[in-house]
Amino acid sequence: MPDIKQIIAIGDIHGCAESSKTLLTKLNDQYGNDPVYVFVGDYIDRGPDSKKAVEDLIHFDEDHRCIFLRGNHDQMLLDAYEKNEWDLWLSNGGNTTLANYNSGPGKFDLPESHYDFFKDTILYWETEDFFFVHGGILPDLTIKENLESDYERSQFLWQRDHVYSRRNHWEKTVVFGHTPVREPIVEENMIGIDTGCVYQEEGFGILTAVVLPEMKFIQQESKDF
Known part of the structure; x- marks a missing residue:
């Protein structure tokens, strides 16, 4: 993707459509379609x-340069829709998404465009x-070593070890979501931007870019609850 001067990364949306729309409107008003917008995944589940x-x-993708990463919830949806593997998704909030589509397990009316x-x-x-990923990568390996390992790549959607160690061997800054935190994580070589928009507990309920x-962090308090 040529001529990248600015990137805006957006955290986990989790079905918080009003919060997402408000934040994207705010970003568009300030930055327009010049930046590359990177969404770190988990667009669905649990939210309204x-x-x-x-x-x-x-x-939004029609007139902006967007990168949509896959989150673990997005993978669970695909596994249910493509492979008829429902249990894991339903135990992680998939029932809310099915309800939004007026669907149920085994009868998922998912539009082709979706x-x-x-x-x-x-x-x-x-x-x-920068390296953008949903969950994260193993902190004990370099980014190159993570990418070369089939097993570690399989953990990119779920990885959390880096959040708890805060030390890493990475060659560049890794930007991730997946693990909800009350304040964005800003540590050496890591930025975490899932501030739990879908959660109503004190300190969460914020969508972060x-x-x-x-x-520069730009945040939107939840408008969905």
């Missing part, structure tokens, strides 16, 4: 309107200075 959240992202959206999400995206390379 996953279908609308996805529909809004599809429309299926294409999920199917086209990618595991990671990187630039010279970070503008890079300036490291």
